[in-house]
Amino acid sequence: MAAVAPTRAEVLSLFRSLLRTARQFSDYNIREYTRRRAADAFRENRALSDAPAAAAAFVDGKKQLEVAKRQAVVYSLYAPKAKNIMEMKLQ
Amino acid sequence: MAHSLAAAASFSPPAARRRPPSQVTNAISSRGLVSFNSQRMSFVSIRSRPSQLRFKICCSAKKETVDKVCMIVKSQLALPDGTTVTGESKFSELGADSLDTVEIVMGLEEEFNITVDETSAQDIATVQDAANLIEKLVLEKAA
Numbered sequence: 001m002a003a004v005a006p007t008r009a010e011v012l013s014l015f016r017s018l019l020r021t022a023r024q025f026s027d028y029n030i031r032e033y034t035r036r037r038a039a040d041a042f043r044e045n046r047a048l049s050d051a052p053a054a055a056a057a058f059v060d061g062k063k064q065l066e067v068a069k070r071q072a073v074v075y076s077l078y079a080p081k082a083k084n085i086m087e088m089k090l091q
Numbered sequence: 092m093a094h095s096l097a098a099a100a101s102f103s104p105p106a107a108r109r110r111p112p113s114q115v116t117n118a119i120s121s122r123g124l125v126s127f128n129s130q131r132m133s134f135v136s137i138r139s140r141p142s143q144l145r146f147k148i149c150c151s152a153k154k155e156t157v158d159k160v161c162m163i164v165k166s167q168l169a170l171p172d173g174t175t176v177t178g179e180s181k182f183s184e185l186g187a188d189s190l191d192t193v194e195i196v197m198g199l200e201e202e203f204n205i206t207v208d209e210t211s212a213q214d215i216a217t218v219q220d221a222a223n224l225i226e227k228l229v230l231e232k233a234a
Contacts, residue, residue: 012193013209019197042190 003055014061015042021065024072028084034068157222163198164218167191178219196221203229 006014015038022034041061048054161176168187170176176185182192196212199205199221205228215221 008189009209009213012189012213015190015193016197016209016212019194023197023201039190039194046188046190 003052005051005054006058011042011058014058014065018061018065018068021068021072025075026079027075028087030071030075038064153222153226156225157218159202160199160218160222160225163202164195167195167198176218178222179217181217182215199225205229205232 018038019035022031022038025031025034045054045057048057157178164170164176164180164182164185164187165174168185168191170185174185182195187195192215193212196207196215200207203225205225207224207228211224215224
C-alpha cells in the first residue's frame, strides 16, 4: 500500500475532530487528557518529513479518533452527577 | 461611518420640509438639528443621532469581543503578561503555529458557544478576523 503523506488540511481537520470529540466527554479528567494528548502528539510529529512515517502517524491518529468517539458514547452512559471540582468556579 | 448612516436613515425629502427662508432661522434652535438653507428655497436637514447599536453591525466587531479573544489567545499561547495583543496582531507574529490556531478557534467556540466550520477557520489570520467571524456567527445564531 503506497503511503501518501496527509495534506496539511487533513491533519488540521483530524486535530479539530479530536478536539471536538474531546468536548463530548462528561468527565473533566478524560476531556483534558484527550486534549492534552492530541496536542502533544500532533506537536511532536510536526517535524516528520518522510511520507511513510507521516502517513503512519495519520492513520494512527484516525484510529485514536475512532477510539475516542466510541468511548465518548460509553462514558456518557455513566456520566457522574456531581461536577468535578476543577470545573467549579472559584467562590 | 455610523454618522453618515444615521444621516442617510433620517434624510427627509426636500418637498416635505419646504419652508420659506424667513422661517428657517426659527428651526435651528433644537439640539442636534442642523439645517442648511441653499439658494433654491429647499433645505436639507441633517439630524445627528447618537450611534445606536444597530448601526454597528456592518462595522468591525465590538470591543469586548476583541478583548475576550485577546484574553483567550494570551492564555492559550501562554504569552507573558507584558505582551500587547491588539486587533491587528497576527497569530503567526505571536508565535502560534497552525496547531495553536486550531486550539484557539476551539477555545473561542466554547467561550462564545458557536460552531466554526472548517473553511472559515482556515481564513482566520488576525485577532480582528476571529472577532468579526464570532460576531457574525453569534448574530446568525440569535436570528
